[in-house]
Structure formats: structure tokens, C-alpha cells
Amino acid sequence: MKSYKLAYLLLCSFLVLSCKSESNSAKIEAQRIAIDQRIPQDTAITSYIAPYKEHINATLDSALAYNPGNLSKDDGELNTAIGNLMADILMEQANPVFRQRTGQKIDAVLLNHGGIRASLNKGIVTARSAYGLMPFENEIVVAELSGAKVQEMLQYLEDAGTAHPVSGVQIKMNNNYKITEATINDKSIDSNKNYFVATSDYLQQGGDNMIFFKDPVKLYHLDYKLRNAIIDYFRKVDTIKAKIDNRLIKD
Known part of the structure; x- marks a missing residue:
């Protein structure tokens, strides 16, 4: 029995030493291949997707409304058309959904100036126009904010001095961009009241440093993309009416 154990140990030692003596290293080479017009199209794939491409383009380019003038986010200092x-x-678009689910009404809306990703040119407005304005998959959410958090929101707008889009809010600033007056639904802001503020899920999570949206009293997901709301609105109006007004101004 001892001779068998000795032979087994010798065999194992031999195998271990053999493995150590062999080199298992391998040389790996890589090459960057540009995906550009030099690569010929696969005609079979191109033919297969052609009907789908035509259908998508027809859907995106069908007329939804008419825009009587060019609209750009650079057209105003504190609010733009x-x-x-x-x-x-x-x-x-969001208020009916929110009211149906909660019985409550949205008090205010806040978006960010940088979230407007394109201008809206004069002429026919299409679904593709909406994709240009909002190419991201941002969802509409409603954050229930305390009066103190709303004051933080106002402080953010004061510090920014930028044309962040708002609705339901009227803010007056002096020449130093200090807020002199602010109302929601034409009423002074009550520090003891909660307000329902609609925005995008990106901003609610602290995007663009809007940290006042984080940890709200309650958060409501509407399962409604901002871009889809824009498309639905375009579908139901004949002519777009947009203008610079007094919702956020220097007094």
C-alpha cells in the first residue's frame, strides 16, 4: 500500500512541475474598424427594413399643427416663448391624468432651460419636431413639496437667473435678480402648505442641481413621457400659440 501512495505522490509532483514549466501566455491584438460609408451595405438587410423605415418616417413627418413663427430658447432672458x-x-396634458389618479390638481410646473434641445421652426409641426425638442425618454412626475421646499425652488431660480420654463408660477425679480414677489395660482406662497409641482424624472432625481425635488413629501409617477405629452398637444391644436409673458420677469 505504501508503494502505491509513493507512486501517486511522485506522479502528482511530476504533473505540477510540468505545468509550471509550460508557458500559457497568449498575445492579443486588436484593430479599430471604422463603421462608415466605406463598408458596403447589406442589400438583404436594407430591403428587409425598408418598409418599416418608410412607415416610421411617414408617421414622424405627418403634419400635426402649424407654428406661425420661429421659436428659440435664446429669445428671452428670464422666460421664452x-x-x-x-x-x-x-x-x-398632465393635469387630467394627475386629477384622475389622485383627485388633486397640479399647482406648478418647472423644467430646465437646457432640456430644450432644439428650436421650433415656422411652418408645419410634426412628431419629429417633438423628438427634436425632447429626444430623451424623460417621464413626467409630480413631486409634492412642502412650502419650505418651494422656497428652495424659488432660491434656485433666483440664483440661476435663467429662463427655466415654469407654469402656474409668477415671479418678479429686481435688477440684481433678487425675487421681490412670487405667487402660485395667483396666491402668495404659504409655508405651511404643500404644493404639487410637475417636472421630469431627471430633474426630480437632482438633475441640473435641482436638489429641492429630492425626497419630496410624496412622488407621483404618471407613466407619461414628456415627449408624448408634446405630441398629444400638437395633435389637438390647429395653430401653436406661444409668447413671452410676465411669468418670470425683472420688475
């Missing part, structure tokens, strides 16, 4: 339009669309 296109920003007002987007905030008002969110208010109008």
Missing part, C-alpha cells in the same frame, strides 16, 4: 409653451403643455 418656447419654454413657456413646453411648461404649459406639461401642465395641460
Whole structure:
């Protein structure tokens, strides 16, 4: 029996030493291949997807409404026609959904100036126009904010001095961008009251440093994309009406 154990140990030692003496290293080489027009199209794939591409393009380019003038986010200092339009669309489209689910009404809307990703040119407005304005998959949410959090929101707007789109809110600033007056639904802001503020899920999670939206009293998900709200609004109006007004101004 001892001779068998000795032979077994010798065999194991031999195998271990053999493995150590062999080199298992391998050389790996990589090459970057540019995906550009130099690569020929696969005609079979192109033919297969052509009907789907035509259908998508027809859907995106079908006329939904008419825009009588060019709209750009650079057209105003503290509020712009296109920003007002987007905030008002969110208010109008999201309110029925929110009321049906909660029995409550949205008090205010806040979006961000940088979230407007394109201008809206004069002429026919299509679903593709909405994709240009909002190319992201942002969802509409409603944050229930305390009066103290609403004051933080106002402080944010004061510090920014930027045309962040708002609706349901009227804010007056002096020449130093200090808020002199602020109302929601034409009433002074009550520090003991909670307010329902609609925004995007990106901003509610602290995007653009809007940290006052985080940890609200309660958060409501509407399962409604901001872009879809824009498309639905375009579908139901004949002519877009947007203008710079007094919702956020220097007094």
C-alpha cells in the first residue's frame, strides 16, 4: 500500500512541475474598424427594413399643427416663448391624468432651460419636431413639496437667473435678480402648505442641481413621457400659440 501512495505522490509532483514549466501566455491584438460609408451595405438587410423605415418616417413627418413663427430658447432672458409653451403643455396634458389618479390638481410646473434641445421652426409641426425638442425618454412626475421646499425652488431660480420654463408660477425679480414677489395660482406662497409641482424624472432625481425635488413629501409617477405629452398637444391644436409673458420677469 505504501508503494502505491509513493507512486501517486511522485506522479502528482511530476504533473505540477510540468505545468509550471509550460508557458500559457497568449498575445492579443486588436484593430479599430471604422463603421462608415466605406463598408458596403447589406442589400438583404436594407430591403428587409425598408418598409418599416418608410412607415416610421411617414408617421414622424405627418403634419400635426402649424407654428406661425420661429421659436428659440435664446429669445428671452428670464422666460421664452418656447419654454413657456413646453411648461404649459406639461401642465395641460398632465393635469387630467394627475386629477384622475389622485383627485388633486397640479399647482406648478418647472423644467430646465437646457432640456430644450432644439428650436421650433415656422411652418408645419410634426412628431419629429417633438423628438427634436425632447429626444430623451424623460417621464413626467409630480413631486409634492412642502412650502419650505418651494422656497428652495424659488432660491434656485433666483440664483440661476435663467429662463427655466415654469407654469402656474409668477415671479418678479429686481435688477440684481433678487425675487421681490412670487405667487402660485395667483396666491402668495404659504409655508405651511404643500404644493404639487410637475417636472421630469431627471430633474426630480437632482438633475441640473435641482436638489429641492429630492425626497419630496410624496412622488407621483404618471407613466407619461414628456415627449408624448408634446405630441398629444400638437395633435389637438390647429395653430401653436406661444409668447413671452410676465411669468418670470425683472420688475
